[in-house]
Amino acid sequence: MTHSPELEIYICGVCRPKNADSDDPRRPGRDLMKKLKSKLEEQGLEERFALKMMQCMSVCKRPATITIVSPGKFTFTVGDLDPETTANDIITFAKLYAASQDGIPDWSDRPECIRQGIIARTPPFNAIHQRVKDVG
Numbered sequence: 397m398t399h400s401p402e403l404e405i406y407i408c409g410v411c412r413p414k415n416a417d418s419d420d421p422r423r424p425g426r427d428l429m430k431k432l433k434s435k436l437e438e439q440g441l442e443e444r445f446a447l448k449m450m451q452c453m454s455v456c457k458r459p460a461t462i463t464i465v466s467p468g469k470f471t472f473t474v475g476d477l478d479p480e481t482t483a484n485d486i487i488t489f490a491k492l493y494a495a496s497q498d499g500i501p502d503w504s505d506r507p508e509c510i511r512q513g514i515i516a517r518t519p520p521f522n523a524i525h526q527r528v529k530d531v532g
């Protein structure tokens with residue numbers, strides 16, 4: 397029987413490293429994907445936290461870039477993630493995100509790479525939340 401994941405982690409697999417030439421073959425997002433996949437499997441989390449590759453999230457100057465989504469929760473987009481050092485921190489954040497009601501883990505609990513790399517926190521469709529006010 398298959399279960400829906402609790403959340404999805406999208407990773408841009410197209411960005412080149414910062415300041416790389418246009419023919420540079422390196423793709424930090426793909427390196428991060430491999431690390432994350434391996435670590436999720438080590439921890440038995442691969443069904444709870446689904447990994448998906450994406451072609452461009454329009455934040456191309458901040459590789460590696462991820463977006464974490466879950467129905468009814470705020471979406472987090474985070475960049476500047478070093479594929480060599482941040483996989484465990486991303487998983488830590490994903491656990492906090494999964495455990496939170498609204499998808500907004502406490503700032504003080506977030507790993508440093510998530511705090512430093514945050515690009516956007518976007519509300520879900522039809523959000524009902526103290527941070528969201530209707531207009532008109």
Ligand code: FES
Binds near residue numbers: 408410454455
């Ligand atoms: S190519 Fe990765 S965000 Fe655009």
